[in-house]
Amino acid sequence: MRLLQLQDDGTFSLTSYVGKYIPPYAILSHTWGADHEEITFEDIAKGTGNSTKIQFCGKQAIKDGLQHFWVDTCCIDKSSSAELSEAINSMFRWYQNATRCYVYLSDVSVDASYQYTPSSPLPCELAFRQSRWFTRGWTLQETIASSSLQFFSREGILLGDKTSLEHYIHEITGIAIQALQGTPLSDFSIAERISWAANRETTIEEDQVYCLLGIFDVHMPLIYGEGMEHAFRRLRKEIPELGRKIKETNFYA
Structure with a gap:
């Protein structure tokens, strides 16, 4: 650092x-x-x-x-x-x-x-x-x-x-x-945490996914240029429940 x-x-x-x-x-x-x-x-x-x-x-x-x-x-x-x-x-x-x-x-x-x-x-x-x-x-x-x-x-x-x-x-x-x-984020559902990110914007499209890593306490390599959909597929592998819950929000609306 x-x-x-x-x-x-x-x-x-x-x-x-x-x-x-x-x-x-x-x-x-x-x-x-x-x-x-x-x-x-x-x-x-x-x-x-x-x-x-x-x-x-x-x-x-x-x-x-x-x-x-x-x-x-x-x-x-x-x-x-x-x-x-x-x-x-x-x-x-x-x-x-x-x-x-x-x-x-x-x-x-x-x-x-x-x-x-x-x-x-x-x-x-x-x-x-x-x-x-x-x-x-x-x-x-x-x-x-x-x-x-x-x-x-x-x-x-x-x-x-x-x-x-x-x-x-x-x-x-x-x-x-x-x-x-300060309540641990693990106490909140995936759907609720995703809802906090809905309608927020990033300059680089992949950052729409990368900015969620800390919210879900996961780590993964960054591949700028992969596109948001591919980055999300990689995140979904880390959090299987994410794929289903994302459809319940307007995060990618």
Whole structure:
């Protein structure tokens, strides 16, 4: 696992950790923009990578007493298919083990004077409910895996956490309250878990299947280019009941 550190001069460095010891870290949950807008592993390696949300994540981690943080756009060398496969198969656990998970909502804005308290009403409820973050395939497992989810506006202002915003998250996503509170996913039927993913989208079609691996606690190699149907057939071999239950939802509608 590679982790980022924010340096005093505002640049970033990457450090790899192998084995059981991984230092406490924060992790970013966000929606990707256009390819040219995202900072890559190569950008960081060249010392040319920077962006508002990565700066936000690094600075927020420091505020929370964490020296390390992880961002999917630039902590994975996607030129290595083996590394990408390992990362995607590990991602649910990485979000689960993070000390803090920051949800950066780039399409939600609040007044700079807003200060969150546990009793504060959500100041941007409509924008929050309509955020693209709730429509993406990968953010489903991030929502469920992380127990320390904190939501921030595009200005980096805290809006609330997984507990204070629980009823909003449940209403928007349909994810059971018990699942949000940490009840093991094995306690929920396959049909119910599939229903949480219905109507979510991914940029790459195979990711419609790959983003479910953590939800079903299965591992399998990634074969980009195989197509969604073939990827689903491979997943169905891991979960025989899945083929029947998928027909009871509109997941592929």
